[in-house]
Amino acid sequence: MSATNTKINYNIDWIIPSLRNPSKFWSIAASLTIACVGIFSKILIHWLNKSKVHNRHYMSYALHDRPRNVPLITISNHHSCFDDPGIWATLDVRHLLSKSVMRWSLAANDICFTCTSHSYFFRLGKCVPVIRGNGVYQEAVDFCLERLANGEWVHIFPEGKVNVTKEDMRLKWGVGRMIFESPVTPIVIPIWHIGMDEVLPNYPPYMVRIGKNLTFNFGEPLDFTEMIRTMKERKLTDVEARKEITDSIQAALRKLKVETEQLHQEYFKTNS
Ligand SMILES: *[C@@H]1O[C@H](CO)[C@@H](O)[C@H](O)[C@H]1NC(C)=O
Ligand SMILES: *[C@@H]1O[C@H](CO)[C@@H](O)[C@H](O)[C@H]1NC(C)=O
Secondary structure, three states: HHHHHHHHHHOOHHHHHHOOOOOOOHHHHHHHHHHHHHHHHHHHHHOEEEEEOHHHHHHHHHHHHHHHOOEEEEEEOOOOOHHHHHHHHHHHHHOOOOOOOEEEEEEEEEHOOOOOOHHHHHHHOOOOEOOOOOOOOHHHHHHHHHHOOOOOOOEOOOOOOOOOOOOOOOOOOOOHHHHHHOOOOOOOEEEEEEEEEEEOOOOOOOOOOOOEEEEEEEOEEEEHHHHHHHHHHHHOOHHHHHHHHHHHHHOOOOOOOOHHHHEEEEHHHHOO
8 A cells, every 4th residue: 555655646746847848858758759659559559450440531631731820639538558659550650750740648647657767758758647636727737738829739538547347437627628728729539449458458467469450430520619709708607618518528429439339340340
């Protein structure tokens, strides 16, 4: 028990300042880390497992052609600790290997930032330590808002944790805050994936597996610009606005889940 406590109490205060003002060393090390993780994921997900990607064009378009000032938020279900970076193995290599293009990702402090070596690794991989249970007004969310203001890409697992039963979970409202408060309303792309928990099961020995069937489905981009405009006219409180936005994301993810399950079934049945 004391071991767990010391782990959770690992000091992470240096991480976000270091993400804000990286030294040259951190920048170079981060570029290398992103590229290595990208190559590893590409090999594992694309070559050693059987992946079917649907509607990748939504994502390619957002990465390649969105205006410079328009930020991107991706949201997805969370089935394994390899979901991110695994999902990005579906991207073009030029995006996958580029530190400036790749996402910022919120990662739980008590899982990814429990000791020095892990903290270095995840910090280099553009992961931002979020403290679960600390609500929407915390430094990690503020930091993501700064990145969004700069037109960058932030990925979120709005369920907030890996759900091994894969039932519907209530989404966290941090995503609602980011979308509502971002100076330019982000393009939001929902993603549903199936099979990642077989590539990296959620039980020991936590080793990656090969030869699994994977489906990745990118949903149609969600545009909240109009919704936010009317919310402001209706003078909704921040809490109400966050809730409405989060609810509509939940609805979009549910719909995408049903569609993806069907695609997965059909594809892997007819290709046997
Ligand atoms: C997953 O979500 C379901 C439904 O909300 C819940 O009953 C279950 O306890 C969750 N599992 C985990 C591991 O959180
Ligand atoms: C993958 O799908 C094929 C059918 O396309 C099936 O024969 C095979 O058993 C599946 N593999 C796994 C690991 O589920």
